[in-house]
Amino acid sequence: MFTAKENRYEKMIYRRCGKSGLKLPAVSLGFWQNFGHKGCFANMENMVHTAFDLGITHFDLANNYGNPYNGSAEENFGRILDGMRHYRDEMCISTKAGYDMWPGPYGDKNGSRKYLTASLDQSLKRMKLDYVDIFYHHVFDPNTPLEETALALDNAVKQGKALYVGISNYNKAQTEEIMSIFKDLHTPFVVNQPSYAMLNRWIEDDGLDKFAAESGFGLAVFSPLYQGFLTNKYLKGVPEDSRVGKGQTWIGNQLDDKMVARLNKLNDIAAERGQSLSQMALSWVLKNEAVTTVLIGASRPEQITENAACIEKLDFTESELARIEAVLRSDS
Ligand SMILES: NC(=O)c1ccc[n+]([C@@H]2O[C@H](COP(=O)([O-])OP(=O)(O)OC[C@H]3O[C@@H](n4cnc5c(N)ncnc54)[C@H](OP(=O)(O)O)[C@@H]3O)[C@@H](O)[C@H]2O)c1
Numbered sequence: 539m540f541t542a543k544e545n546r547y548e549k550m551i552y553r554r555c556g557k558s559g560l561k562l563p564a565v566s567l568g569f570w571q572n573f574g575h576k577g578c579f580a581n582m583e584n585m586v587h588t589a590f591d592l593g594i595t596h597f598d599l600a601n602n603y604g605n606p607y608n609g610s611a612e613e614n615f616g617r618i619l620d621g622m623r624h625y626r627d628e629m630c631i632s633t634k635a636g637y638d639m640w641p642g643p644y645g646d647k648n649g650s651r652k653y654l655t656a657s658l659d660q661s662l663k664r665m666k667l668d669y670v671d672i673f674y675h676h677v678f679d680p681n682t683p684l685e686e687t688a689l690a691l692d693n694a695v696k697q698g699k700a701l702y703v704g705i706s707n708y709n710k711a712q713t714e715e716i717m718s719i720f721k722d723l724h725t726p727f728v729v730n731q732p733s734y735a736m737l738n739r740w741i742e743d744d745g746l747d748k749f750a751a752e753s754g755f756g757l758a759v760f761s762p763l764y765q766g767f768l769t770n771k772y773l774k775g776v777p778e779d780s781r782v783g784k785g786q787t788w789i790g791n792q793l794d795d796k797m798v799a800r801l802n803k804l805n806d807i808a809a810e811r812g813q814s815l816s817q818m819a820l821s822w823v824l825k826n827e828a829v830t831t832v833l834i835g836a837s838r839p840e841q842i843t844e845n846a847a848c849i850e851k852l853d854f855t856e857s858e859l860a861r862i863e864a865v866l867r868s869d870s
Contacts, residue, residue, distance in 0.1 A: 540622040543591045550593025551849050555756030555830045558728040560671075560702060562630060564824055565846050566596035568760065568833040571786060573611035574604030581838065586618045588839035590625070592846040598731075598758065598833050599665070600634035600676060601657050608639060612664035619665065629671075632758075633661045634706060634731075636676025649679030649687035658694050673700035674731060677707040684712075688719040695726060704758070706731035710746040717753065727755060729830065734759035736768060736804070736819055736866060747828035756830035759823060763834065765789055768819035769841075773802055779837075796869070803865045807858060813851055816841075820848035822862065 552561040567589040573582050586597070597615065604611030612633065619626075635657035639645045644652050658673055673694045675687050691703040703725055705716060713730055720727040730750060732741050738761070741747045750757050763769055766781050772793055776783050782790040801815065808818035820832050836842045854862075 539624075540587055540590075542587075542622075542625060542628075546591050546593045548593070550595075550846065552595075553756075553830045555728045555758075556750065557754035558702070558726070558756070560630070560728055560756075562596045562756070562758065562831040563594050564831055564849050565592075565594055565820065566598055566758065566831045566833050567594050567842065568598040568835050569603045569611040569615060570600070570760075571603075571605075571781065571835055572837045573614050574606060575610045575614070576605045577614075579614060579617070582614055583618050583621070584839045585836055585842060586615070587622075588842050589846075590622070590629075592843065594842070594846060595628060596630040596632070596758075596831060598632050598760075599661070600637075600674075601639050601661055602637050602676075609660065609664050612661055616665040616667075619667075626667075631665070631667065631670050632672035632674060632704065633658070633665075633670050634674035634676040634704075635661070636674075636679065636706070647677065647679070649675055649677075649682040649684075649690075651686050651690035651693070654687070654690040655693065658699055662699060669698055670700050672702045672704050672729060674704040674706045674729075675708075678705075678709075678712045684716050685719055688716055688723065688725065691727075692720070692723045692725040702726045702728045704729040704731060706760075708732075710744050710749045713746065713749065713755075717755075729756040729758050731758045731760060731833070733761050734823055734826075734829065735762050735764040736822055736862070737764040747826055751828040757828050758831050758833055759829055760833045761835070762823045762832040763816055763819055763845075765835070767793065767797070767801060768804070769816040770805065770814060772798060773805055773815075781837075800865055800868065804862065807861055807865070811851060811858065813848070814844060816845050817848040817851070820845055821852050822854070824848070824852055825854060 550563045638647045694700040805815040808815045
């Protein structure tokens with residue numbers, strides 16, 4: 539039986555999710571990769587225990603996380619939880635549905651009430667939970683009326699299967715539209731989950747971050763390390779045991795000489811700040827006040843320990859920000 543370290547909450551900071559009552563740790567753990575049946579279970583368990591001992595109380599899942607993608611991460615998380623269910627009330631667990639999941643017209647990429655309702659039931663069974671804290675629609679579906687998707691999420695709350703609802707990969711306009719429906723329904727909508735990193739700033743261009751801050755919902759941002767680029771991993775080439783080395787990402791072709799040079803310059807700035815590159819990249823994302831939490835991925839416990847320490851230095855000087863900006867905007 540896992541026993542968490544007593545002082546774990548002193549090691550993390552907690553930020554309010556928008557204007558809701560829910561607080562999330564500044565750093566959260568995501569289960570997209572490395573938690574499937576092809577991985578080593580002891581390593582997964584160790585990662586969850588390490589995270590929880592660092593005060594990382596938020597675990598982000600989805601029906602399609604893990605390899606194979608049909609529920610394997612949720613199943614493994616359920617097994618890990620078996621050794622720590624007595625901490626359930628100290629955890630915030632989220633899951634999602636929206637991407638392709640099972641054969642036929644009811645489990646493909648969509649936002650129907652039929653799919654979301656069945657999928658949440660399956661997720662609860664796999665994790666052996668009565669409820670999740672946050673249930674997300676994973677990706678905007680232009681073919682399903684937003685009222686239907688909103689009602690399906692709202693219904694999950696009314697049935698006691700989710701406490702809050704979220705949306706993911708919705709831009710500002712799509713968020714505005716579904717929010718007006720949530721408002722009418724009094725749905726506890728608290729969070730949007732977009733991608734955001736030093737190398738991926740679409741939410742700033744779209745205005746989603748400003749809109750979140752003004753409207754009072756939180757942002758749980760994914761791939762804040764740009765799937766591992768913004769770490770010390772690729773500074774001198776591509777290691778075999780990396781996401782790019784294993785061909786587990788579609789952005790591997792962006793890792794050209796110019797990108798590696800840029801990463802090395804960012805690494806120099808991080809070193810001057812007394813941080814690793816991954817820590818600086820996470821601190822940089824967290825300086826955006828609209829961001830509630832960064833959802834990090836990991837392949838080993840040491841990465842989680844290193845990344846969680848980003849909260850020790852969240853402030854940037856004007857000069858550091860200007861130098862970072864110059865590197866990000868440079869073409870060489
Ligand atoms: N809503 C959505 O559509 C969506 C989409 C994607 C992700 N997400 C969520 O966001 C979470 C994180 O996504 P992500 O895994 O792409 O995030 P990320 O934090 O940008 O990348 C994580 C990867 O970076 C590497 N890494 C992390 N820390 C490191 C360190 N200190 N030193 C060296 N390498 C390090 C590891 O890769 P190696 O395997 O190479 O070691 C790790 O798997 C997911 O698990 C999921 O919960 C949501």
